[in-house]
Amino acid sequence: MSTMVKAEAVHKSFGPVHVLQGIDLEVRTGEVFCIVGPSGSGKSTFLRCINHLEKINAGRLYVDGTLVGYREKGGKLYELRDREVAAQRRDIGMVFQRFNLFPHMTAVENVMEAPVQVKRVPKAEARKRAEDLLDRVGLADKRESYPAQLSGGQQQRVAIARALAMDPKLMLFDEPTSALDPELVGEVLDVMKALARDGMTMVVVTHEMGFAREVGDSLVFMDGGVVVESGDPREVLGNPRHERTKSFLSKVL
Amino acid sequence: MKTPTEATESDGTPPSRDVPEAIKAIPVRHWGRYVSAVVVLVLLALLVRAFATAEGLRWGSVGDFFFDDQILEGVKNTLVVSVLAMLMGLVLGVILAVMRMSKNPVTSSVAWGYIWVFRGTPIYVQLLLWFNLALIFPILDIMPIYKDEMTDVMTPFMAALLGLGLNEAAYMAEICRAGIQSVDEGQTEASQALGMTQAQNMRRVVLPQAMRVIVPPTGNEFINLLKTSSLCSVVMYEELLRKGQNIGNTSSAVVELLMVATVWYLVITSVFSVGQYYLERRFARGSSRQLPDTPWQRARKNLFTFGRGTGSGAQGAGGIGA
Numbered sequence: 036m037s038t039m040v041k042a043e044a045v046h047k048s049f050g051p052v053h054v055l056q057g058i059d060l061e062v063r064t065g066e067v068f069c070i071v072g073p074s075g076s077g078k079s080t081f082l083r084c085i086n087h088l089e090k091i092n093a094g095r096l097y098v099d100g101t102l103v104g105y106r107e108k109g110g111k112l113y114e115l116r117d118r119e120v121a122a123q124r125r126d127i128g129m130v131f132q133r134f135n136l137f138p139h140m141t142a143v144e145n146v147m148e149a150p151v152q153v154k155r156v157p158k159a160e161a162r163k164r165a166e167d168l169l170d171r172v173g174l175a176d177k178r179e180s181y182p183a184q185l186s187g188g189q190q191q192r193v194a195i196a197r198a199l200a201m202d203p204k205l206m207l208f209d210e211p212t213s214a215l216d217p218e219l220v221g222e223v224l225d226v227m228k229a230l231a232r233d234g235m236t237m238v239v240v241t242h243e244m245g246f247a248r249e250v251g252d253s254l255v256f257m258d259g260g261v262v263v264e265s266g267d268p269r270e271v272l273g274n275p276r277h278e279r280t281k282s283f284l285s286k287v288l
Numbered sequence: 289m290k291t292p293t294e295a296t297e298s299d300g301t302p303p304s305r306d307v308p309e310a311i312k313a314i315p316v317r318h319w320g321r322y323v324s325a326v327v328v329l330v331l332l333a334l335l336v337r338a339f340a341t342a343e344g345l346r347w348g349s350v351g352d353f354f355f356d357d358q359i360l361e362g363v364k365n366t367l368v369v370s371v372l373a374m375l376m377g378l379v380l381g382v383i384l385a386v387m388r389m390s391k392n393p394v395t396s397s398v399a400w401g402y403i404w405v406f407r408g409t410p411i412y413v414q415l416l417l418w419f420n421l422a423l424i425f426p427i428l429d430i431m432p433i434y435k436d437e438m439t440d441v442m443t444p445f446m447a448a449l450l451g452l453g454l455n456e457a458a459y460m461a462e463i464c465r466a467g468i469q470s471v472d473e474g475q476t477e478a479s480q481a482l483g484m485t486q487a488q489n490m491r492r493v494v495l496p497q498a499m500r501v502i503v504p505p506t507g508n509e510f511i512n513l514l515k516t517s518s519l520c521s522v523v524m525y526e527e528l529l530r531k532g533q534n535i536g537n538t539s540s541a542v543v544e545l546l547m548v549a550t551v552w553y554l555v556i557t558s559v560f561s562v563g564q565y566y567l568e569r570r571f572a573r574g575s576s577r578q579l580p581d582t583p584w585q586r587a588r589k590n591l592f593t594f595g596r597g598t599g600s601g602a603q604g605a606g607g608i609g610a
Contacts, residue, residue, distance in 0.1 A: 117486050118485055
């Protein structure tokens with residue numbers, strides 16, 4: 036199986052705060068890769084490094100064999116231009132904790148925006164595709180609604196459809212259910228499960244241990260900017276080896 | 289104490305209680321309100337009567353001069369210089385706002401300095417400086433392309449336009465910056481994550497949302513600018529006030545012509561206030577679940593439900609206002 040994401044000794048600091056202190060991990064193509072850990076452990080920061088929303092300070096990060104954000108030539112690193120970074124991000128979908136839908140556009144306009152602007156897909160075609168995607172996430176009747184008219188769960192499903200519209204080879208989920216009312220979590224997880232069944236490569240930062248156990252193929256537990264423990268989700272969650280993992284799980288399970 | 293009604297059996301809804309009789313109480317009488325309303329109305333009537341019967345003010349001449357060719361010319365000139373100065377202010381203002389937010393310290397400090405100078409000095413002084421630029425630079429010499437006497441270039445119109453426009457740019461720059469910065473950072477992250485470039489993000493995502501914050505103060509700026517344009521009479525620009533004063537002085541109808549100008553200014557600002565209302569509505573899309581009715585739609589609804597007792601009544605009269 037090929038590798039989709041490869042991190043080698045990734046470090047990241049915000050000023051004096053050393054958030055990531057050497058992350059090494061590998062996400063294989065087609066797997067659901069879960070990242071869990073207490074808040075402040077750096078899991079969201081790491082996720083944001085994968086599509087270069089954050090610049091890493093040291094180490095190397097590859098997506099599908101390509102270095103993220105830089106070009107390496109003759110032993111030197113060159114920063115990529117705005118346009119080149121944008122091109123790299125096209126193939127990586129991202130879903131945010133706070134949805135971040137465009138509030139001045141309807142659901143269907145949100146989904147077709149990037150294909151039309153970035154990929155120059157003709158509008159009619161993009162709209163058709165967007166409608167299909169909204170059908171797929173169960174929002175066929177909400178096409179013309181503005182985000183403010185939708186519930187949190189519906190907004191997050193539109194956000195997933197928006198990311199899928201770019202036909203990404205990798206999907207990043209940054210605590211996609213953390214901002215939702217408990218009764219709305221299920222509908223978003225169902226969409227993510229369907230996506231996993233279709234073979235999408237997914238990196239999921241989550242507090243939903245049930246989801247990780249059910250659909251996760253790999254799981255890492257992060258704390259203090261390092262990977263403490265990794266392996267099969269059922270194994271790590273069911274039988275943690277490290278003290279830190281044990282005490283965290285005892286609090287959340 | 290009450291028993292469930294029979295009606296619940298058929299539709300299967302949970303049993304509800306009898307709805308008690310609606311309260312019909314005698315409302316509290318606010319005598320103070322009646323008294324104060326009467327007092328205000330009486331004072332207002334006295335004021336109107338004082339102006340209507342004033343000896344020094346011939347209302348007939350106000351009407352005569354209202355559509356005078358010279359006055360209409362002045363109205364046109366006021367509109368022309370205001371609109372052009374506003375356009376200049378908008379374009380320059382957006383450029384200055386982008387410069388101010390740029391990471392380049394040179395461009396951002398230059399923009400800061402511009403705003404500092406043009407906001408920190410009275411527009412009256414700026415107008416006079418532009419008008420008298422010929423005293424500083426007698427010859428305008430833009431090396432390869434243009435050379436002329438400054439007095440030929442700096443006509444009253446140019447002085448008025450530059451004075452108003454460059455001043456407006458400084459204010460617009462701050463309004464635009466505030467608008468752009470009011471948009472949530474998550475929006476930029478979302479568009480970046482979708483592979484949009486910074487320019488696409490600005491044009492498609494940030495600016496349309498910033499407009500909601502930018503439009504209302506911009507409308508106010510324009511209405512202010514319309515009124516400030518009356519200062520251009522000091523640089524000999526023949527706008528509404530100056531035209532009025534010209535006629536007033538020659539026909540010894542000074543106050544009548546001032547009244548003409550006053551009413552014209554009110555008419556113009558009112559028209560633009562209505563325009564602003566609809567513009568704000570346009571950019572409010574998506575920010576609230578349902579756009580409120582326009583005053584016109586509200587009036588129509590009230591008309592249709594009139595007398596049926598089902599209408600919600602007059603919920604506050606038209607929301608127009610500068």
